[in-house]
Amino acid sequence: MCYFDQTRWSCGFWRWGHFRQQCTKEYRTGETCGMKLVYMTNHEADICKLCKDMEKKQRKYNKLESDIYRWQREGNRTASIEKAQSELYDVSNAIQTLQHQHWTRLCSTC
DSSP: OEEEEEEEETTSOEEEEEEEEOOTTOOSTTOOOSOEEEEEEEEESSOOHHHHHHHHHHHHHHHHHHHHHHHHHHOSOHHHHHHHHHHHHHHHHHHHHHHHHHHHHHHTTO
C-alpha cells in the first residue's frame, strides 16, 4: 500500500506516476510493498497519447477511403486501389488495437 502519483486525462485514461510515500508494511528503504494507492491525481485537460494516435489513424483511414472512391470513379487505377485497400485494412486493424488498449486501461479500474 505504497503511494504513487496518478495522471488522468480527460478521456478517462490514466497511468501511474512517481513514487511519493512508503507505507508502514515495508521497512526496507527504497522498496515498495507492491500495492499501489493514489497519493495525488494530476488531471490533464488534453486527451491521452492513445487517443491522439487513434485520431491520426482515423484521418489516414478517411483519406484512404476517399482516395479509393475517387479512383474508382476515375477508372484505370486498379493497382493504386488494391494498395490503398490493403493499407486501409492495416490501418483499421491498428485502430482496433489502440481502441482495445484504451478500453482495457479504462475498465481496469471498474
